[in-house]
Amino acid sequence: MASLVSEILMSAGQLEKRDLQTELNKVKSKIDDAKFQVSKFVEQHYQDFDPLLVHSRELAETSSKLSEEVQQLVEKAETELKFQLDSSTNEMNSIGSQINAAKLQVQLLERVSQLHTILEKLKKMSVEDIIPYAEAIAEAESILNDAEDHIDTELDIWRSVKFEIEKNKDNLLKHLEDSWNTEIQWTKKDALVQLKLNADKLKDVFQGLAIIGQLDRPLCEWSSRLYDEILIPLTKADTVIQFEDHLELIEGQRSITELVELERAVGNISLTFQHLNKHLDFKLNDVLVLQLIGKQVADDFVKLFVKTCLKSTLPASSSLLSSPEYRASLEMVVRLEEEMVEIGFLTEKIIEEFAVNVDLFFADKQCLESLSRARQLMCLDLHDTICLKDNVEQTMVEEEERNSAETAHLWKMLSEGGMEIKWSPFRFPPCQISRSTQDLIEMLTNLVQEAGSSSATERSSARLLFTVRSICELYVSVVPEFHRDALNKLPFHAAVAHNNGMYLAHSILTLGTGHLIKLVQQNGVPLMDLVGKFRQLAAHIFLEHMKSQRDQLLAILKEAGFNRLENESRLPSSVEKAGRQVLHQLRNLQKIWQPVLPNEVYLRAIGTLSNSVLEELLLRITTMEDIPAAAALQLTDQCQSFINTLPLLFGPFDAEDTEDKKEMLALVMQHVHLWSRFEELKHLLGAGLRDIEGRWSSGKGPLAVHFAADEVKQMIRALFQNTDHRAATLSRIK
Structure with missing residues (x-):
């Protein structure tokens, strides 16, 4: 009984399978027939351009019926597949693949039919009907794009339909481009710019381009032109605009520097955006057109407006930031920004940030201008000088301030640092400095006073003080490098540069005194360490030049020919010439340095060089082995x-024999340490053996103070012939 049931079921299954295969073959035959007819139809309609259309509606109905039959076969096959899965997997998979292929072919036929319907619709429409025409093109492109992901689109049928769609799209694009140029008319001649917008048709043009996805390029180009030819000129002080049925602008050239000019520019910008909003007040995909334009150029315009209109009209003093006139101008700017946000050009309030942080923008402007001006001053020639004179009245005032409790710790710091101050720290000795250095110090003073003013905020004070420090550090880097050749070769420039550095150190030390110390403590901006940097710079510049001068003087003496005395009875003329040359060079340095340097610095400098000259002369003469009498x-x-x-x-340089000779000799003794030794050498060269022995005086005379016994013996052997008298004298020199 069980076997009989099994046989019946198996027979039924095979029968169902044979029926399914038979029906599938019939459907495939119908599909092939439909494909042939569709191919023939499309070939006639789109490739051969045969105007006869006979079977279009029948083909659509056939496609629909085939789709229903295929769906029924799919459902029947799925049932059969589940029932016979274990016994006939391979066979049913083959049938399933054939069914899927049939489904894809049917889908292709359906899409071709849909595209044909759209093409027929486009034939009945004109490109003048921009919106429906664009929507039809967009629908066709959507079908094409979706089909290309799943269907073999290399068929001739598909390429022909696609070509027809693209041809219609090109026709629409050409019409839209022509309409764009008609509805948006630009005219530019020299400084005159005219813009005419036709609001009635402009909306359709924008929407048509947006529907077919072709708006980005023309909108980007138009936004850039709007920015270059309209918005940028609006930030000029003398730009003129007028409105009738179009916008007309005459571009100006002057930058905005006054609040009156800012007010005029804000008014022009406001009127321009009102005009644009009047003609472009519509949405594309729920986004305002001006918002789309703003995405392209709003950031650049805001930056330009802040730079050329707001920063350029910042007042010269922080106290004016709170003046009614300036506050009114800021309120006017904020209202302009609100208008641009309302019409969609701006999406957030950026300009308002300027009004909130105007103190920082003011500080930034001052900082940048000061740094730029400072660098210019540092690069000016050093020879344009002014004289600093001792101001007794100012010194008394500053001395009183020095004694205040607020500044007492400053002078304590100086004394603890080992600085020996021979005069008041508030006094600077008379000398010459560069005019540019005086201007630089005035700038630093103004910055410090601005930082300490009651109207300055803590943030702006810190920035101003950092700028003071930056200028000082810039000076230390720029001046020695920029003026390197002059500082190495020209004694006047080296002396002035020394004074400049020392005066800057003095100015930082005394700048603002008490209130500067408060500012430094509040803002954590160190300035006092700059005093040492300026002094080191000044000393380094002048010492390097002094080394150069010393090397020149010593080179003259070394080449004078002292060593030729061993073969000649008289002193070579080159020695006398070298002596005159050295003295002339020292006198020339006196002429240059004495009016420029502080007196104490000059005395030490000329004393050091004189001492080096005497040291070289002493060395040359005392090491000679034989000095003839002549x-x-x-x-x-x-x-x-x-x-x-x-x-x-x-x-004084122009003094000759004056009553101050004793004072000058005292200064020589103080600053030329080898002076007395050199005088003794002169006595030694012209003295006899008895005089030498008398000045030695058993090691207690003036000669013994400056010369050792061996040096005296060497000179005696060089000056005198070998006699009993010389031998006796040598024996007593010990």
């Missing part, structure tokens, strides 16, 4: 010329 007299005269001339370096 040469000794010449050397004595040479030494006397130095003794007569060097004291003049320590008095």
Whole structure:
């Protein structure tokens, strides 16, 4: 019984399978027939351009019926597949693949039919009907794009239909481009710009381009032109605009610097955006057109407006930031921004941030202008100088401030740092400094006073003080590099640069005194360490130049020919010439440095160089092994010329024999440490053995103070011949 049932079921299953295969073959035959007819129809209609259309509606109905039959087969096959899955998997998979292929072919036929319907609709429409025409094109493109992801689109039928759609789209695009140029008319001639918008048809043009996805490029180009030819000129002080049925603008050239000019520019900008909003007040995909334009150029315009209109009209003093006139101008700017946000050009309030943080923008402007101006001053020639004179009245006032409790710790710091101050720290000795340095110090003073004013906020004060520090650090880097050649070669420039650095250090030390200390403590901006940097810079510049001068003087003496005395009885003329040249160079340095340097600095500088010259002369003369009598007299005269001339370096340049000779000699003794030794050498060269022995005085005389016994013996051997008298004298020199 069980076997009989099984046989019946198997027979039924095979029968169902044979029926299914038979029906599938019939459907495939019908599909092939439909494909042939559709292909033939499309070929006639789109490839051969046969105007006869006979079977279009029948084909659509056939496609629909085929779709229903295929769906029924799918459902029947799925049932059969589940029932016979274990026994006939391979066979049913094959049938399933054939069914899927049939489904894809039917889908292709359906899409071709849909596209044909759209093409027929487009034939009945004109491109003048922009919106429905664009919507039909968009629908066709959507079908094409969706089908290309799933269906073999390399068929001739599909390419023909696609070509026809693209041809219609090109026709629409050409019409839209022509309409765009008609409805938006630009005219530019020199400084005159005209813009005419036709609001009636402009909306359809924008929407048509948006529907077919072709708006971005023309809108971007138009926005850029609007920015370049309309918005940028609106930020000029003398731009003129007028409105009739179109916008007409005459571009100006002057930058905005006054509040009156800012008010005029804000009014022009407001009127321009009202005009644009009047003609472009519609949406595309729920987004305002001006908002789309704003995405392209709003950020650039806001930055330009802030830079050329707002920053350029910042007042010169922070106290004016709260003046009624300036506050009114800021309120006017904020209202303009609100208008642009309302019409969609701006999506957020950016300009309002300027009004809120105007103190920082003011500080930034001052900082940038100060840094730029400071660098210009640093690069000016150093030779344009002014004289600093001692101001007794100012010193008394500053001394009183020094004694205040607020600044007492400053002077305590100086004393603890080991600084020996021979005069009031508030006084600077008379000298010459560059005019540019004086201007720089005035700038620094103004910045500090601005930072300490009651109207300055803590944030702006900190920025201003950091700018003071930045300018000082810039000076230390720029000046020695920019003026390198002049500082190395020209003694005047080196002296002035020394004074400039020292005066800057002095100015930082005394700048603002008490209230500067408060500002530094509040804002954490260190300034006092700059004092040491300026002093080091000044000292380094002048010392390097002094080394150069010393090397020149010593080179003259080394090449004078002292060593030729061993072969000649008289002093070579080159020695006398070298002596005159050295003295001339020292006198020239006196002429240059004495009016420029502080007196104490000059005395130390000229004393150091004089000492180096005497040291070289002493070395050359005391190391000679043989000095003929005639040469000794010449050397004595040479030494006397130095003794007569060097004291003049320590008095007024144009003075000759004056009553101040004792004072000059005292200064020579103070600053030229080898002066007494050199005088003794002169005596030694012109003295006899008895005089030498008398000045030695058993090691207690003036000669013994400046020369060792061996040095005296060496000179005696060089000056005198080998006699019993010389031998006796040498024996007593010990």
